[in-house]
Amino acid sequence: MLTCKDINEMAGDYLSGDLTVMKRISFKLHLMVCKHCNRYVSQLKIALASLKRMSGHSDSGELCSEEEVNKTLQFIRDNREK
Amino acid sequence: MKENGEAEIIEKLLKNDEDTFRSVIRRFQPQMRFLARSIAGEAIADEIVQESWLSMMRALPKFEQRSSLKTWLLRITANEAKSRLRRESRSCSLEGLESKNGPMDNRYDSGGSWLKAPSNWELATPEEIISKDQLQDCIKLALEKLPPLQSTALRLKELENYSSEEICNILDVSASNIRVLLHRARNSLYETIEHFQSTGICRPCG
Numbered sequence: 001m002l003t004c005k006d007i008n009e010m011a012g013d014y015l016s017g018d019l020t021v022m023k024r025i026s027f028k029l030h031l032m033v034c035k036h037c038n039r040y041v042s043q044l045k046i047a048l049a050s051l052k053r054m055s056g057h058s059d060s061g062e063l064c065s066e067e068e069v070n071k072t073l074q075f076i077r078d079n080r081e082k
Numbered sequence: 083m084k085e086n087g088e089a090e091i092i093e094k095l096l097k098n099d100e101d102t103f104r105s106v107i108r109r110f111q112p113q114m115r116f117l118a119r120s121i122a123g124e125a126i127a128d129e130i131v132q133e134s135w136l137s138m139m140r141a142l143p144k145f146e147q148r149s150s151l152k153t154w155l156l157r158i159t160a161n162e163a164k165s166r167l168r169r170e171s172r173s174c175s176l177e178g179l180e181s182k183n184g185p186m187d188n189r190y191d192s193g194g195s196w197l198k199a200p201s202n203w204e205l206a207t208p209e210e211i212i213s214k215d216q217l218q219d220c221i222k223l224a225l226e227k228l229p230p231l232q233s234t235a236l237r238l239k240e241l242e243n244y245s246s247e248e249i250c251n252i253l254d255v256s257a258s259n260i261r262v263l264l265h266r267a268r269n270s271l272y273e274t275i276e277h278f279q280s281t282g283i284c285r286p287c288g
Contacts, residue, residue, distance in 0.1 A: 003194025008186060012268050016239070018246070036199040040272075043200060047272050048240050049208040054218060055241045064111045072107050073100070075132045080139060 002030045007037045011044050088151050095142060107135070110152055114159040116242070117252070120234040121163035121176075130166055134159040149251055156252045160234075167230065177255070177263060178229030184266040185273050203279050211275065220284035224274040227286045228267055235260060236267035 002010075007030055013019050014027050031038045094102035114134055119127035137158050145154060164176055189198045205211045212218055225233045231253055238244040238252065250260050270286070277285050 003190075004196050005187075005190040005194035008190070008269070009265060012239075012264055036196045039202065040200045043203050043206075043276070044268060044272050046203070046206065046208055046211065047275050048268070050211040050275070051221065051236075051240055051271065053208045053212050054221065055237075063108045064115075068111065069104050069107045072111065072132065072135055073103060076103075076135050076139060079136055 002026050004030075004034060004037050007031070007034070008040065011041050014041065015045055015048065088147065091151065092142070092145060092147065106151070110155050113152070113242075114155060117156055117159050117234065117238075118163050120237050121160060121230045122167050126166060130162045131159065133166075134162045137162060153248060153251050157254065160253050164231075175229050177231045177259065178266065179259065179262060184262070185269040201276060201280050203276070205279060216284065217275070217278050220274060220278050220286070221271065223284060224270060224286035228270055231255065232263045232267040232270070235263040236271070239264055 007027065010019060010023065010027055014024065019027060031041060091102055091106065095106065111131060114131050115127055118130040118134070122130055134155070138155060141158065149157070167176060189196060191197050205214065205217070211221075225236075228236075235249055235253060235255075238249050239246070244252070246257070246260050246264070249255075250257055253260070255263065274284075274286050277283065
């Protein structure tokens with residue numbers, strides 16, 4: 001039987017779907033009988049979702065501008081031989 | 083994770099093919115910048131990215147393609163950012179794993195049951211949480227205060243959807259350490275929000 005502390009340690013993997021089937025089942029069984037852990041896990045889910053909302057997918061999904069490409073190319077040319 | 087045609091791309095890079103260079107920069111630089119900024123901060127992110135391209139050029143002939151080009155480039159970037167931070171000793175600990183106890187560990191008794199149970203959040207949806215400016219600022223501050231590799235691991239996992247394996251590769255940390263980094267970062271975020279909700283005060287935990 002998992003302890004509440006085990007639930008804390010596994011919660012991230014549970015939410016991202018990274019637990020094995022067996023672990024997932026024991027995790028869910030614990031949540032069925034423990035209201036504190038139930039609250040912790042659902043609030044952690046809200047915390048992580050808030051983080052996602054806040055970031056609004058900043059800059060990493062985009063391509064970089066031609067200006068930046070030129071700048072980097074120039075930098076490489078200027079510094080390669082040193 | 084390897085993409086089609088990477089061997090060909092690398093061959094062209096080795097021959098200094100400008101078009102290939104351009105497309106590689108265009109494609110990967112935003113992710114490199116995201117990573118550099120996450121580890122070392124906005125102020126020196128651009129410098130780190132440029133230095134990373136130079137390191138990449140030097141290392142390219144020896145690149146064995148055991149990982150994808152993207153993962154390799156990000157690993158180089160993370161290394162540049164980490165060594166820059168160490169050099170400037172701006173950060174005492176990049177990982178923050180010295181202490182045996184992480185955030186929330188003290189909320190459980192020795193048998194692993196709750197000592198201090200989680201309080202019920204009044205702002206109970208992401209929309210409600212981010213509609214409160216002070217709380218948003220508090221969450222940002224909490225991330226800034228985390229050891230750089232903790233916040234970066236969390237961002238890569240939760241915002242950029244990298245697998246834990248890729249994050250290990252990029253940040254050059256062991257599988258067991260990445261678990262602890264992510265676990266501590268998530269709990270710090272949790273406790274920061276919890277504390278704000280119950281007191282109205284921002285006290286970044288970590």
